[in-house]
Amino acid sequence: MSNEDLNAKVHFLPHNITIEVSKGTTILDAAIRCGVGIRSICGGKGLCGKCKVVVRRGKVEFKRSELLKSEEIEKGYTLACLAKIVEDVEIEVPIDSQMGRPKLQSFVTLPKTEPKPYISQKLFIPLDVQRILSAYNVPHKLKAKLFEILDKGVGNLYAIVNEESKKILNFDVVGKEVYGLAIDIGTTKIAVTLVDVLTGRVIDTASDFNKQLIYGEDIISRIRVALDKKNGLKILQKAVVETINTIVDALCKKHRISKDDIYIVSVAGNTAMTYLFVGLDPYPLIKSFKERADVAKTPYWLEARDLGLNVNKNADVYVLPCAGRFLGGDVIGDIITAGINFSEDPALLIDIGTNTEVVIGCREWFIGTTAPAG
Numbered sequence: 504m505s506n507e508d509l510n511a512k513v514h515f516l517p518h519n520i521t522i523e524v525s526k527g528t529t530i531l532d533a534a535i536r537c538g539v540g541i542r543s544i545c546g547g548k549g550l551c552g553k554c555k556v557v558v559r560r561g562k563v564e565f566k567r568s569e570l571l572k573s574e575e576i577e578k579g580y581t582l583a584c585l586a587k588i589v590e591d592v593e594i595e596v597p598i599d600s601q602m603g604r605p606k607l608q609s610f611v612t613l614p615k616t617e618p619k620p621y622i623s624q625k626l627f628i629p630l631d632v633q634r635i636l637s638a639y640n641v642p643h644k645l646k647a648k649l650f651e652i653l654d655k656g657v658g659n660l661y662a663i664v665n666e667e668s669k670k671i672l673n674f675d676v677v678g679k680e681v682y683g684l685a686i687d688i689g690t691t692k693i694a695v696t697l698v699d700v701l702t703g704r705v706i707d708t709a710s711d712f713n714k715q716l717i718y719g720e721d722i723i724s725r726i727r728v729a730l731d732k733k734n735g736l737k738i739l740q741k742a743v744v745e746t747i748n749t750i751v752d753a754l755c756k757k758h759r760i761s762k763d764d765i766y767i768v769s770v771a772g773n774t775a776m777t778y779l780f781v782g783l784d785p786y787p788l789i790k791s792f793k794e795r796a797d798v799a800k801t802p803y804w805l806e807a808r809d810l811g812l813n814v815n816k817n818a819d820v821y822v823l824p825c826a827g828r829f830l831g832g833d834v835i836g837d838i839i840t841a842g843i844n845f846s847e848d849p850a851l852l853i854d855i856g857t858n859t860e861v862v863i864g865c866r867e868w869f870i871g872t873t874a875p876a877g
């Protein structure tokens with residue numbers, strides 16, 4: 504059988520994007536593959552009715568759904584998540600079904616604090632080499648680089664060090680800029696702040712929609728995709744990483760910074776976003792409330808290269824710990840940033856987002872909860 508028999512072309516309007524997919528693929532899956540944003544609150548389960556599209560040319564295979572009125576069906580409307588492509592088609596995505604692009608609020612003013620970064624740049628002399636090797640964990644490839652530098656008979660040896668994990672992240676013969684990223688993974692958008700780690704200077708913040716949105720707009724739909732779809736967890740993790748890489752790329756180009764000079768990445772998100780970023784099975788987050796959900800309350804240290812982040816290949820990734828099933832590392836970050844953990848008197852903290860968190864507390868105690876708001 505030829506490809507023509509197995510595949511069909513889908514042309515999306517008003518995007519003017521065409522993709523070839525195998526017959527039997529849903530319109531929503533075809534849209535996801537070519538980056539056409541169609542709203543899908545229920546994550547493609549045929550329950551929300553937000554993915555209505557119009558078949559302008561060709562035919563699709565579609566079982567009737569009570570989410571479509573008979574007048575809509577007459578006009579060619581169908582649900583993108585349920586309609587299967589059986590021949591070449593032209594699909595119009597009406598404005599109400601398009602993933603919107605509202606203005607993203609990402610400007611922040613942080614209180615002035617003395618930076619105490621885990622990452623530092625140390626100056627050694629070649630005679631220190633044994634001390635370096637016994638005090639720090641030096642990855643195999645960096646050991647080779649170290650001896651290459653020493654063979655050249657240089658006078659100074661600069662090392663970029665993670666003091667928390669006692670790991671060497673790079674060697675060089677000259678001192679370099681050292682940058683870090685602070686990332687807030689929201690259910691709807693992801694914000695990335697670029698920081699000069701050695702001085703604590705905040706260089707810029709940029710944000711974009713979380714590419715996971717096409718798999719459902721709320722947390723429960725995303726978790727269902729992670730649990731029910733083949734490789735769902737990997738797909739969602741990749742979507743977040745791709746979003747971060749796109750933002751980092753833009754920030755680095757704008758400020759003429761090499762991504763290779765980014766050595767530390769700090770990440771915070773609600774508990775579900777944290778699980779999906781780290782690649783943890785999110786089932787404990789949605790099991791019956793009568794059952795105990797053991798959410799790990801410790802931070803995660805990951806390697807940027809394992810996640811596919813486009814920063815220095817030896818960079819470390821620190822993920823803020825979650826406080827519980829509904830209170831994630833984003834709330835921990837809020838509390839620390841606002842300084843409530845040092846407050847004598849109780850203070851109220853509200854983080855309004857797709858998921859909204861409310862915390863009351865002081866340096867002695869905290870109580871908090873969360874609810875979907877967007």
Ligand code: FES
Nearest residue numbers: 549550551552584
């Ligand atoms: S009905 Fe919800 S995505 Fe199609």
